Amino acid sequence: MDKKNQRPEFHGSDLEKIAAYYHIPASEIPGIIKFGANVNPLGLSESVKNDLAGHLDIISSYPDRNYTSLKKTIGEYCHISPEHIVVGNGSTELISLLISQRQAKKALVVGPTYSEYERELALTGGTITEYNLKEDLNFQLDLEDFFASMAEDVDLLILCNPNNPTSSAIKNRDMKHILNFCNERNIFVMIDETYVEFAPDIAEITAISLTDEFDNVMVIRGVSKFYAAPGLRFGYGITSNHDFLEALLIHQNPWSLNSVAAYAGERMFKDNTYQQTTRQLICSERDRMYTAIQNMPSFKAYKPYANFILVRILKENLTSFDIFEAAIKERMMIRDCSSFKSLDGEYIRFCIMNPEDNTHLLKLLEQF
Structure with a gap:
């Protein structure tokens, strides 16, 4: 069987499913940083x-x-x-x-x-x-x-x-x-x-x-x-x-x-205040994360126009699921893109969150 097809498939809103699979206590689920959901990290105005x-x-x-x-x-x-x-x-x-x-x-x-x-x-x-x-x-x-x-x-x-x-x-x-x-x-x-x-x-x-x-x-x-x-x-x-x-x-x-x-x-x-604050946060943090990943030899980032970044894994024998698992153990949920039809190769996707959370994710990626 294809290695990709053996992986569990999770989506941006599957927190409970992910928590059950990784035996994460219910009390810790709200603390998982949802990098896979693509929702404004500021929350409701x-x-x-x-x-x-x-x-x-x-x-x-x-x-x-x-x-x-x-x-x-x-x-x-x-x-x-x-x-x-x-x-x-x-x-x-x-x-x-x-x-x-x-x-x-x-x-x-x-x-x-x-x-x-x-x-x-x-x-x-x-x-x-x-x-x-x-x-x-x-x-x-x-x-x-x-x-x-x-x-x-x-x-x-x-x-x-x-x-x-x-x-x-x-x-x-x-x-x-x-x-x-x-x-x-x-x-x-x-x-x-x-x-x-x-x-x-x-x-x-x-x-x-x-x-x-x-x-x-x-x-x-x-x-x-x-x-x-x-x-x-x-x-x-x-x-x-x-x-x-x-x-x-x-x-x-x-x-x-x-x-x-x-x-x-x-x-x-x-x-207007919420709109401007959101755009300032996303635009500055997106630029910071995109630049940082471009300097990581294991990855290729594509110029982002949305509030998320698609990244291809270049390192041999490193899979998107490997990174997904490493992230979830750090209570960060990114998107393993192996389920996207016609996206050949190993890809991950993550949205822009608050600066401290973004820094945490970048440090994780640097380990690879």
């Missing part, structure tokens, strides 16, 4: 937390069915018309709605990437194909090769930008070429921007500004990672394709987003 705590009576009322005030706030945050916005029960619901309503006969997914896209596509009965980013190009997309290799019958393209797990990104100018190419061939494009707010320059990466020009695209975001609120289940999508937007709303359950999420969402997008 204190001002949002306090505001929310004082307004929990909103649970006794239905949210506005049209989410008018929330969409206005998102519009201001994203510099886009509120009429182009749909909100939902996490980005997962919107991804599912988009895929089910497009009814793609042949979808193309740029990988290696998040496995949930393929799961949703499989439910629609369409054919799924992949275009894999190349390691020798540092997982940066080669537009010429990408366009040349795209089959004629592709009708849905799915991109994660910045991409998970590679942390690579397609810049706005190249995304415009992609949307134009796809528009000419009647291909709809879904862009998952879960991590875009962590990018060194958001405007350089986000495709939201292109949604006014192209109606063959929907950009999907959420608050799970940047705003450290995965339990809130709040996502939003942006498209100027009003026919498609209406179709989504028809098939979406009413009041899909609860009152608490709608209220908290408005406060999050207006919390």
Whole structure:
């Protein structure tokens, strides 16, 4: 049997499963540093937390069915018309709605990437194909090769930008070429921007500004990672394709987003202090960690645009699982990337945490 296939498979939220496997006492589980979850280490904004705590009576009322005030706030945050916005029960619901309503006969997914896209596509009965980013190009997309290799019958393209797990990104100018190419061939494009707010320059990466020009695209975001609120289940999508937007709303359950999420969402997008503090922390620590790993001969780090770094192991006979185990014994949970489809080789991924935790991880990696 392949050595990779003998390893236990853990994901970013598998703390209890990991603790059971390594016989870690329940009392120690909260102390494990979650480098595998890609969530903002600052946690939920204190001002949002306090505001929310004082307004929990909103649970006794239905949210506005049209989410008018929330969409206005998102519009201001994203510099886009509120009429182009749909909100939902996490980005997962919107991804599912988009895929089910497009009814793609042949979808193309740029990988290696998040496995949930393929799961949703499989439910629609369409054919799924992949275009894999190349390691020798540092997982940066080669537009010429990408366009040349795209089959004629592709009708849905799915991109994660910045991409998970590679942390690579397609810049706005190249995304415009992609949307134009796809528009000419009647291909709809879904862009998952879960991590875009962590990018060194958001405007350089986000495709939201292109949604006014192209109606063959929907950009999907959420608050799970940047705003450290995965339990809130709040996502939003942006498209100027009003026919498609209406179709989504028809098939979406009413009041899909609860009152608490709608209220908290408005406060999050207006919390400039939290946004700036987060970006200062992530940008400075990401640069520090990336530079440090570049100086370690056992590893190769790829230029990161998200709040995590993908690292290839160059040292012979050292596996990603070896490092995962060494880290968990130090009560740090990183991501062993052996389960990512089409990611050949030995890779680990870890997100940016608080400076002292990052230093602890770097010291561990230096031992190898």
